[in-house]
Amino acid sequence: MKKRLHLLILSLLIVSAAFAQYTSSANSQFMSYKKEFMERFWKINPDWATNSGYHKYDSILPVPNVQQRSKELVFYKKELKKLSTFPYDKLSDLNKIDYKILENELQKYIWQLEVLKEFEWNPSYFNAGGTFSYILSENYSPIKKRLSDFYIRLKNVPAYYEAAKATIKNPSKEHLQLAIEQNEGSLSIFENDYIDSVKLMHFSKEKEATYLKRGQKAVAAIKSYIQFLKEYQTDSARSFRLGSDLYADKFRYDIQSQFTVDEIYKAAVDRKQYLHQEMFKLSAQLWPKYFNNTPMSTDSLAVIKKVIDTISVQHVKPEDFQAEIEKQLPELTAFVAKKDLIYMDPDKPLKVRKEPAYMAGVAGASMSSPGPYEKNGTAYYNVGTLEGWEPERAESYLREYNKYVLQILNIHEAIPGHYVQLVYSNKSPSIIKAVFGNGAMIEGWAVYSELMMLENGYGNNEPEMWLMYYKWNLRATCNTILDIGVHTKNMSKEDAMDLLSRQAFQQKAEAEGKWNRVQLTSVQLCSYFTGFYEIIQLRETYKKSKASAFNVKHFNEDFLGFGSSPVKYIRQILVPGY
Ligand code: ZN
Numbered sequence: 288m289k290k291r292l293h294l295l296i297l298s299l300l301i302v303s304a305a306f307a308q309y310t311s312s313a314n315s316q317f318m319s320y321k322k323e324f325m326e327r328f329w330k331i332n333p334d335w336a337t338n339s340g341y342h343k344y345d346s347i348l349p350v351p352n353v354q355q356r357s358k359e360l361v362f363y364k365k366e367l368k369k370l371s372t373f374p375y376d377k378l379s380d381l382n383k384i385d386y387k388i389l390e391n392e393l394q395k396y397i398w399q400l401e402v403l404k405e406f407e408w409n410p411s412y413f414n415a416g417g418t419f420s421y422i423l424s425e426n427y428s429p430i431k432k433r434l435s436d437f438y439i440r441l442k443n444v445p446a447y448y449e450a451a452k453a454t455i456k457n458p459s460k461e462h463l464q465l466a467i468e469q470n471e472g473s474l475s476i477f478e479n480d481y482i483d484s485v486k487l488m489h490f491s492k493e494k495e496a497t498y499l500k501r502g503q504k505a506v507a508a509i510k511s512y513i514q515f516l517k518e519y520q521t522d523s524a525r526s527f528r529l530g531s532d533l534y535a536d537k538f539r540y541d542i543q544s545q546f547t548v549d550e551i552y553k554a555a556v557d558r559k560q561y562l563h564q565e566m567f568k569l570s571a572q573l574w575p576k577y578f579n580n581t582p583m584s585t586d587s588l589a590v591i592k593k594v595i596d597t598i599s600v601q602h603v604k605p606e607d608f609q610a611e612i613e614k615q616l617p618e619l620t621a622f623v624a625k626k627d628l629i630y631m632d633p634d635k636p637l638k639v640r641k642e643p644a645y646m647a648g649v650a651g652a653s654m655s656s657p658g659p660y661e662k663n664g665t666a667y668y669n670v671g672t673l674e675g676w677e678p679e680r681a682e683s684y685l686r687e688y689n690k691y692v693l694q695i696l697n698i699h700e701a702i703p704g705h706y707v708q709l710v711y712s713n714k715s716p717s718i719i720k721a722v723f724g725n726g727a728m729i730e731g732w733a734v735y736s737e738l739m740m741l742e743n744g745y746g747n748n749e750p751e752m753w754l755m756y757y758k759w760n761l762r763a764t765c766n767t768i769l770d771i772g773v774h775t776k777n778m779s780k781e782d783a784m785d786l787l788s789r790q791a792f793q794q795k796a797e798a799e800g801k802w803n804r805v806q807l808t809s810v811q812l813c814s815y816f817t818g819f820y821e822i823i824q825l826r827e828t829y830k831k832s833k834a835s836a837f838n839v840k841h842f843n844e845d846f847l848g849f850g851s852s853p854v855k856y857i858r859q860i861l862v863p864g865y
């Protein structure tokens with residue numbers, strides 16, 4: 288009897304050892320697949336490779352024609368098939384996330400090529416400038432090598448823009464205009480920056496002339512594309528609105544939320560209502576401080592607006608905008624350390640710089656963080672300049688980014704928002720998560736970090752700070768209502784402006800800018816609120832699961848430890864069974 292039992296245990300041990308071996312071989316095979324996949328992926332996406340800090344294909348500019356697109360389609364379908372041969376259930380938690388992320392990416396590219404076809408209707412899809420500028424301005428290898436890659440890469444620019452012209456079909460007039468502006472913005476890279484760099488090399492006269500000539504041909508190609516766009520005639524321009532079907536697909540692939548478009552729309556509308564209530568309470572509390580005995584209006588939104596407008600006049604001078612941002616960053620770092628909110632690597636520096644020309648047109652301040660292959664690269668905080676702005680426009684912008692909101696912007700973009708998250712993401716051992724970061728998780732983290740700082744006493748719980756925070760959070764919330772409304776519910780410009788100006792208290796310049804942006808992009812504006820909403824819910828559940836052992840630093844570090852994964856997958860690991 289005893290012996291039989293012993294044998295049984297032994298055979299169980301053998302079985303489980305074999306199982307473990309099978310499991311670990313599935314994982315190690317999957318690890319090598321990921322590595323090999325990335326090699327193949329970069330080869331077919333050299334632009335993306337360069338911008339991710341993988342510099343093997345810097346000299347290659349693919350011509351975006353029909354042949355190139357069918358090559359890509361075949362590639363993605365083949366990879367999807369390969370991926371499906373891995374036993375998902377045998378993979379580790381982290382590999383399961385990578386599997387899901389990869390599967391989603393591949394399905395997304397196939398959908399983009401077969402269904403969305405943005406290259407046909409969005410002419411700003413074609414703009415060679417960004418990567419060329421990156422090669423010239425990022426100091427990842429000696430200028431001689433970078434300039435040589437730049438020169439080889441230049442050769443395809445005329446063919447690139449010819450393919451663009453042949454691809455465009457019935458674009459929306461909004462995307463047409465954007466493409467003109469962005470390609471005009473790219474000209475200076477070839478007309479100025481490249482020429483300056485070539486001259487500094489002190490090449491032989493002949494070599495210099497060859498280099499410059501190729502630059503001139505690129506300039507001519509871009510100008511010809513701009514001319515083509517300016518002269519583009521169509522009787523039935525496509526609407527800039529994406530429509531419900533494409534929108535639902537795009538939301539699923541880009542946001543990767545546990546919620547549907549309808550659920551997120553409803554959550555945003557509820558959040559807006561909650562914020563209005565809280566803002567009214569604070570405004571009523573602040574009223575006597577700013578208006579003494581003046582009677583309050585019976586319209587609660589009008590009361591909030593009057594208080595906000597009064598507080599908003601506290602702002603920096605246009606010429607001090609960038610300096611003020613630079614001054615605040617060390618203060619935010621000190622607060623995070625003092626309150627022990629999250630570990631920050633002191634060896635990863637952050638620098639503020641004027642927004643490069645090729646970025647202009649869509650956003651006001653943004654982070655450029657070192658990519659997954661640039662462990663020692665510099666993180667840049669890009670700030671749009673107010674130089675040359677009409678005084679009225681500058682004043683409107685500065686009231687929007689007043690004394691309080693500018694601090695929240697810095698929390699969001701830099702510390703402990705995007706900058707800190709991206710440093711964690713780059714430390715993540717998974718190349719898949721580092722490269723195919725989930726935008727909703729990334730934006731959601733930045734939006735969550737604002738609330739987290741205020742909850743922990745940033746701004747000394749001043750009602751003005753909370754009121755401005757709520758206004759800022761209302762912006763992320765209304766971004767979602769706006770985006771879904773405009774692209775799937777035919778929201779008019781008039782209704783959009785009412786939402787942004789009257790209900791979200793935005794200055795005219797801000798609201799106009801947002802209206803421009805929602806015409807040119809879709810789904811991306813939902814990432815802020817959706818990610819925020821999912822992270823707050825996850826933190827609540829995490830809190831319950833840890834009970835008295837809960838600590839916000841642990842949550843923050845645990846959460847960021849999975850790299851830029853969709854929140855729904857982090858949730859499955861952090862709070863299994865909840
Ligand atoms: Zn002013």
Ligand code: ZN
Nearest residue numbers: 699705730733
């Ligand atoms: Zn952001």
